[in-house]
Amino acid sequence: MEKIYFDNAATTPVKKEVLEIMLPYFTENFGNPSSVYHLAQVNKKAIDEARETLAKYLGANTNEIFFTSGGTEADNWAIKGIAEAYKAKGNHIITSKIEHHAVLHTCEYLEKQGYEVTYLDVDEEGMVNPEDVKKAIKDSTILISIMYANNEIGTIMPISEIGQIAKEHQIIFHTDAVQAIGQVKIDVKEQNIDLLSLSAGLLYIKRGIKTAPFIHGGAQERGRRAGTENVPGIVGLAKAMELAYDHFEEKIKNITALRDELIQGLITQIPYCKLNGHKTQRLSNNVNIGVEFVEGESLLLLLDMNGIAASSGSACTSGSLDPSHVLLALGLPHEKAHGSVRFTLAESTTKEQVDYVLEKMPQIVQRMRDMSPLYEEFLKANK
């Protein structure tokens, strides 16, 4: 049986070209980049070049790029770092209800420390309204943190508009772009983004923005983020970025077509099922479908048995078994939130794979509904 991986938003295989470029930094080029000898300089140069590449794709300057251990750390640093550095100015933070837990739990932590956080509602397609951002601003507001695109439902936020509002009110604007990168074109200067987090991991900090250090220790990353650099990871990230934006328009067109085919196929073939998230302002690789009367984990297990790896909500929370906070924020009742499934496509996704899912999903859903007491009730009530 063919294995189809449709959870590329959770993790994705490292491309051959990326791994190849990383390998020497495990074995030959292992000198600590902070040292003076030649071997170390090779690594330092590799980091500098990676920084340049990454800066270029973000529209940033190299000295605005800081490497972290991942998206979660970048989010923690951005939010806690600003909260601490600007606490004399105010204690109010604006974010949304559908942020990743790396942002939400950090904000909740700050609430316990005496900060005030406004969690903006989103509309039923998962969109933050820039007007709501504007209305939430107070004198004490020091930070607006709105994700670039949501990891579960793929909705792309009106980042430029929010950036404009932040600029007009002179409030620092952070965006978690972990899911957006490689799928949309980002320009931090044009979009008035002051801080931006990437997975794998990177934090852009605009020149002039103060941030309290988050990880204290050695003088790496110009004294702002301590810890021996993960050279292979950094080099790999830059290469991955290059590949992502190579033939960008063409790739996005292809994957968007496959995405829409999958969405269309599912919602026409399966009754009582609908697309979660926005129809067009949507990541080109994201399909999130709410299927009534079935439960998500069972659905995923059955998909897996059929060789299809998908996810329900975000992978990071599957340990907690709670229904997705994102789907609840869209206004979905619990049973529908539980019955949602996310397929995230990759560049390598084929039409055959999409067709295979379209063949299997209706059967699996029918099988589950046949044993669902909710479906039984529904049928009886609608007889």
Added chain:
Amino acid sequence: MEKIYFDNAATTPVKKEVLEIMLPYFTENFGNPSSVYHLAQVNKKAIDEARETLAKYLGANTNEIFFTSGGTEADNWAIKGIAEAYKAKGNHIITSKIEHHAVLHTCEYLEKQGYEVTYLDVDEEGMVNPEDVKKAIKDSTILISIMYANNEIGTIMPISEIGQIAKEHQIIFHTDAVQAIGQVKIDVKEQNIDLLSLSAGLLYIKRGIKTAPFIHGGAQERGRRAGTENVPGIVGLAKAMELAYDHFEEKIKNITALRDELIQGLITQIPYCKLNGHKTQRLSNNVNIGVEFVEGESLLLLLDMNGIAASSGSACTSGSLDPSHVLLALGLPHEKAHGSVRFTLAESTTKEQVDYVLEKMPQIVQRMRDMSPLYEEFLKANK
């Protein structure tokens, strides 16, 4: 010219066996370990097994092992996490003057937050006196953090004695074992260690010890450390641990012999030069020599020109150009602290390499002294 790498305490090449075991987790086994599908379970199992291996070598239980992005994060988490979790109990922390900056700067940060920190002196061989630890304990003491072995001078601390004192006074004991691991046998239970940091990165937290989360977000690491797991890194760490403790006694005997040969050779052949750190309670791979009248960076550059990669003080601080806080804590005057050089050996180090260093070092030092105004003054004064 042969290249000799004598900075293994800073970073060390990844062993072939380790890289081989990591590789599949970049490409084939890429499923997010938190997901339900089969591919993810492969990764989950790999992490679980790594956790078991690592727990075994530390004398810990698997549920006491938490993966981090590195030693610096582990130190930050341990110290900030305890400070926050136990602040109702007290605000006093005991550490030493020769800790790594990951510990020191974290403690300095906490001082700004209202904590009180005692930085214990060390003797001229870099040893913390357990009696000093005992004397420093107050009612408000919530944490003792003393490194297992120092990264610059290799001195191995009386960890078991300090652990005993901590236990008797019911104070939590953290040790930074980044440099010690693989070089000494560690047993957290026998040695009464409550938290232990490893590079690459791991934090052992004894069952029952509360720690505030440091990186907030997803539910990874049983809800205590958020962020997508670095599966290749984790798998590699476990393998490296296994290799380090394979034929342990024999390897330690060999490397200790080479270390002592290098120390002996240097201090007999080069006048006005002495060993920094303890003679016997010393990491088997560490040689740190204070050379009078010469400056460290120049020495390193000349060594590098001769194909020898060494370091002065810790690599992590070389960005800052300050003389090493560790050497200053031993009582060395600034000029001697500046003129110290560290050679850290590896399992692969050969007698030929040691001999080569012994051939080159005296020439290099002589050359530097010939252009040193301090040496000129010294000679004139002693004519």
Added chain:
Amino acid sequence: MYSEKVMDHFMNPRNVGEIEEASGVGTVGNAKCGDIMKVYLKIEEDIIQDAKFKTFGCGAAVATSSMATELVIGKTIQEALHITNKSVAEALDGLPPVKMHCSLLAEEAVHAALWDYAKKNNIEIEGLEEPKADVHDHDHQEGTGCCNG
């Protein structure tokens, strides 16, 4: 994550369906938790002749429903009453700790069906208490029988 036995009962659940004119029917769990179990029992002469279920829930919920129905078929009411969540979980070669609640749900569903049978027949079953939770009644308390939360 799941044992082979759990996966087997999930993939090939025994006794899925309804029993027309069942002697007793019990539904427990609720949609908020993400798990609802409905158990149908056919009881004759104090013996459970047949059992069927329908379940909306995770893999563990489906497997425990399947196993619980298997275990009760052919048992007397009193014997069925003594089939605890533990015995269901054990019969499945164990469940992941976060999923142990699911087995409680299966136990409760059987009890609820027995309660329904007792009510219908106006009898009292020794040792049987009124079911704590029902999908139509009220929200589950936190941590009790909530499979997905």
Added chain:
Amino acid sequence: MYSEKVMDHFMNPRNVGEIEEASGVGTVGNAKCGDIMKVYLKIEEDIIQDAKFKTFGCGAAVATSSMATELVIGKTIQEALHITNKSVAEALDGLPPVKMHCSLLAEEAVHAALWDYAKKNNIEIEGLEEPKADVHDHDHQEGTGCCNG
């Protein structure tokens, strides 16, 4: 980290040594900073005939000493006075930002040697101020000419 020119002057420093009966000698920097530069000048008829140095310091300190002595040889006192730290750094194809202080040290060392020459000969050199820092006098102020700190 260093340019090729810096590395060349570090590996093959020009003018290392002492000048016996020098016209002027200047020492700047201090051990705390990790950098001490001593410059010897031989001055005849207002022209710097020869310059030598000894330096305890980092690669940049050695290279700037070497370059500074190269630059002043053959110059008049006034010309030498106008050789700034910037011109030394430029002549070396630049220095890493953290090392720019070192070039300041080289400028100061030349000035100190000229000051010594002026004092010995009881003359005044226009535009020359008393050297700010000397190894025997006092600690360097933070951030001024401290090469390694």
